[in-house]
Amino acid sequence: MDHEGLLLMQVKHGDKRAFEPFVERFWKPIWNLAYRFTGSRAESEDLCQDIFLKVYLNVNTFRGEGKTFTWLYRVAVNTCLNWKRKNKVMPLLTEREDQPSPHSTSYEAIMRLELQDAFSSLSKDDRLLLLLRKFQGLSYKEIGDVLSISEKTVKSRLHEAKTRLASKLEPLLETGGDQSWIASKSNRA
Amino acid sequence: MDCIEVQSRLSDYAEHDLMEREEEAIARHLQECGSCAKHQQTLGTTWDALGELPVEEPDPFAPRRFFARLDRRAVVSKFSSGLAAALVLIVLGAGWFMRSLSLQETSPPEVSVSRASSVSPEVELAAFGNIDTPALDDVNALLEENTP
Numbered sequence: 001m002d003h004e005g006l007l008l009m010q011v012k013h014g015d016k017r018a019f020e021p022f023v024e025r026f027w028k029p030i031w032n033l034a035y036r037f038t039g040s041r042a043e044s045e046d047l048c049q050d051i052f053l054k055v056y057l058n059v060n061t062f063r064g065e066g067k068t069f070t071w072l073y074r075v076a077v078n079t080c081l082n083w084k085r086k087n088k089v090m091p092l093l094t095e096r097e098d099q100p101s102p103h104s105t106s107y108e109a110i111m112r113l114e115l116q117d118a119f120s121s122l123s124k125d126d127r128l129l130l131l132l133r134k135f136q137g138l139s140y141k142e143i144g145d146v147l148s149i150s151e152k153t154v155k156s157r158l159h160e161a162k163t164r165l166a167s168k169l170e171p172l173l174e175t176g177g178d179q180s181w182i183a184s185k186s187n188r189a
Numbered sequence: 190m191d192c193i194e195v196q197s198r199l200s201d202y203a204e205h206d207l208m209e210r211e212e213e214a215i216a217r218h219l220q221e222c223g224s225c226a227k228h229q230q231t232l233g234t235t236w237d238a239l240g241e242l243p244v245e246e247p248d249p250f251a252p253r254r255f256f257a258r259l260d261r262r263a264v265v266s267k268f269s270s271g272l273a274a275a276l277v278l279i280v281l282g283a284g285w286f287m288r289s290l291s292l293q294e295t296s297p298p299e300v301s302v303s304r305a306s307s308v309s310p311e312v313e314l315a316a317f318g319n320i321d322t323p324a325l326d327d328v329n330a331l332l333e334e335n336t337p
Binding site for chain 1: 197199200201206230231232234235236238239240242245246247248251252254255256258259262
């Protein structure tokens with residue numbers, strides 16, 4: 001059993017103090033997952049708190065089999081899937097700046113905004129798959145363990161999610177940084 | 190490899206997650222097929238752009254806030270348990286009290302036992318409600334007959 005698993009076992013057997021190093025160890029990656037999923041700092045903290053609270057309340061179901069982070073990510077993914085937005089803000093990869101910066105008229109800035117919009121329009125399942133792979137760096141097998149699906153299914157679904165995301169960005173990529181197109185889009189940045 | 194087969198493996202190709210022979214076959218196909226090459230470029234650029242998004246850091250005090258919430262929850266939980274236990278006791282106590290009251294109000298067997306000793310029959314029988322005088326007289330007569 002890994003070190004994090006031992007910590008959870010201690011919590012399970014009544015040593016509540018062991019939960020503190022566990023949370024400290026995983027807060028950042030789980031917050032990042034929540035932040036990329038919600039696109040809001042405030043909501044990602046709420047979501048992150050809910051995830052760790054669920055871990056704490058369901059620690060009795062932890063058996064210490066397999067990797068601990070797989071169990072944690074399973075809780076995190078389920079919480080994300082059941083999460084309901086409190087504010088009517090579209091889910092984004094990152095929080096948008098309120099004021100357009102001087103750089104927001106660049107192709108990269110517009111690309112980022114378009115990417116955020118495209119990502120937010122994907123389903124929760126697609127978003128989670130992409131996040132687990134791209135930002136959490138999980139292998140196909142690990143994603144399969146988290147989502148309780150086969151490695152082959154992960155590959156296939158991930159490919160579909162990537163294709164859906166890419167097809168939304170295709171019009172932008174086709175311009176290849178054309179200045180007139182950038183000028184037409186820069187007002188929304 | 191045909192276009193459908195190549196396009197279904199472009200994700201793995203972009204992540205170098207293919208056997209060497211497969212990767213070479215796809216690379217050859219992409220050199221010859223403009224449509225697949227364009228598809229691969231869109232997919233690759235999107236995937237790379239995702240990775241170039243700015244990295245955000247969580248608030249370093251956020252875990253502290255979480256533990257504070259957890260502590261509050263534990264306190265509330267203990268308080269709730271105590272409150273629930275107190276409520277159960279109150280309900281049980283009230284039930285017992287009401288039952289004992291109700292027994293006092295409707296206890297005819299005790300009336301007949303104590304009647305012969307100290308309390309007057311009129312007072313005791315009044316516990317049954319309004320009783321007509323003739324009936325009470327009959328009872329009194331019966332008592333007199335049975336008194337030694």
